[in-house]
Amino acid sequence: MLTNIDLKKAQAVTGAEAVANAMRQIEPHVVAAYPITPQTPIVEYFAKFVADGVVRTEMIPVESEHSAMSAVVGAASAGARAMTATSANGLALMHEIVYIAASLRLPIVMPVVNRALSGPINIHCDHSDAMAERDSGWIQLYAESNQEAYDLTILAVKLAENENVRLPVMVNLDGFIISHGVEPVEFLPDEKVKEFIGELKPVYPLLDTEHPVTYGPLDLYDYYFEHKRQQIEAMRYARKVFPKVAEEFYAISGRKYDFVEPYRMEDAEYVMVALGSTNSTIKYVVDWMREEGHKVGLLKIWMFRPFPKEQVQQYLNGRKAVVVLDRSTSFGAEAPLYEAVKSALYEASARPQMGSYVYGLGGRDILPEHIRQAFEDAIEGNLLADEQRYLGLRE
Amino acid sequence: MALKGWKELPIGGVIDEPGKSREFKTGNWRVLRPVVNLDKCTHCMLCWLYCPDMAIEITVNEKGKPQMLGFNYDYCKGCGLCADVCPVHVIDMKPETEFLKD
Structure with a gap:
């Protein structure tokens, strides 16, 4: 993909900074996160954007990843565009709510900075963290470079929020190799990103009190199976919709993505x-x-x-x-x-x-x-x- | 209530209308059915007070006194609390199998 980058326009940044800038341009309503190596710099950069007033995002510094994903699920159910980011054991701690986010059909986008799962404890890159969530119902994209980590984070928002998809997306980037390695990245203009992702059109927002809905009711043998079948269908749609989203991203970036x-x-x-x-x-x-x-x-x-x-x-x-x-x-x-x-x-x-x-x-x-x-x-x-x-x- | 297929249901297990629990007849969980002898009932309302659901049906008569009418079997799960608290022992818990012919 480096061949498609205009080096005169590119900036030398780490993958974490690239992803944090994608998040700045997406400007989610809510970001809830807990720091974990090697995801930490993404959240640090983004927290600075919040502190400096660069974004209007409500940033919730929670006490664990289980809470981070829970807060993001709550925000997304309310009708907000919500994001978080994590790595390894953080993702493992989220697991219960990761599965719930997909089951509730909430279009959350989460960069996952891939790191080996404990034990023995290790902070470096492998894909055991993401693979443990393979069957959680999330779409999984994998980036090769800093540029791809940036691009896929933006692209993921549009894919997740598609009315026929409505599934959360993990954008996987290799720990340290991408997150901390410096490479040239060509950023899109802010307004192009905002135009590309558009306004979130919430489905069943809890804050729409004129139309009260219930999220997460008990779903036993009479309906659970049907809801799982819907998730299977949504994945089929994701496959159908992805080339169109990639085409639209190509139109604004000149960078072509595919399966x-x-x-x-x-x-x-x-x-x-x-x-x-x-x-x-x-x-x-x-x-x-x-x-x-x-x-x-x-x-x-x-x-x-x-x-x-x-x-x-x-x-x-x-x-x-x-x-x-x-x-x-x-x-x-x-x-x-x-x-x-x-x-x-x-x-x-x-x-x-x-x-x-x-x-x-x-x-x-x-x-x-x-x-x-x-x-x-x-x-x-x-x-x-x-x-x-x-x-x-x-x- | 006919169960809907996966293409007709709202996504994510969301319930998109308020008050829908009324349509969920939980009475079919019941193993023991409460039966009251109204001739001997004193209408003290203890069963109404203790029922963990709202399955005791009552009315208020001309004199402003509450009257026990019977049970709402759509929602009564047969826990037997009413029979247990009845001070005059006029509520019997009978096996549902006795009513199968009905």
Whole structure:
């Protein structure tokens, strides 16, 4: 995506500052947050915008993430545009209310600065926090760069608030790598962002006392199932609406988003699939190996939930081999991204060979040599669909 | 009350009309049914006072005195508090199975 940035207009900022500025431009009615490494600078920057009167947002410094998500759920039910941000154990502490936010169909947008879940305690990047919320009913987007973290935060508001979607969105950005790393970011003018997201049109706002409604009543065997079915349908709509929202974002930014980003895929025989910032390293390795004549490519996943099965099938059907990189693991089962990709390819007419590689847990560095090794395994026909391998792990 | 399908329901489990709980007939939870012998009832209103729902039906007569009429079986869950507090023991708790033929 860096190629689409006008460096003359860009500013060198951390991902956290980029996301905080997206929040400044969105100017939610309510932000409730609790600081946790490495999300902290997002909230710090945003709190300064509030203190300086740059935004009119009601900022609620709560006593825990469980309260942060609860306050945001309350605000969103009342009819407010509400946001929060968190990481790792903070997200885990929110879990109960994360599930409720989706179930109540509240279009909350939450940047998640991905960090390994305890224990043992660790503050560095992996995707175990977001993967623990995989089935919570939230849309999940993953950013590769600071620019993407900024763009996707803005785009997420429009996706979440679509009348047929009405689902919360997690914008995932890799802890420290994106949140604290400095990169050029091209900011959109404030008024363009405001025009793009428009006014929130609340559905069943609690503060509309002329039309009293009840949120969160007991929902037993007679109706709960129907409400879950509605959420399933909303995810289907999210898949339908996302390309339109991305198209509108392209019109104001010149930056094109999609479910997936294919990189040097035209004639690629060996394709890697990954989430987040590691995609930049994979692109570097793809270029390096392409120079040597290897037909390698990358399919970056921007949207993990709802999972873009159709696009995955379309891009991967008929390739010689597919290598999936996961920055998290599912104890006793296949890693989450591998499982999703492999399951999608069950229906493919020409199934590729497949390999699963877990890397980077707890912030372990992923090096170009590791990625090259996985590609070489694929090229040598040395992949086993049922074997999970590890990059950068000491034996 | 016919149950609605998922396409007809408001999203998020929201109840979009006030006072809808009246339509939710909780009386079908009942296992024991209170039955009163009105010939012996003293209309003391203790059952009305203690009923945790509002399932004791009463009226006020010409003299301004409250009169026990019976039970609202749409909402009475059969907890038996009325029978327990009745000072003249004229409320019997009978198994619902005895009324199945009705």
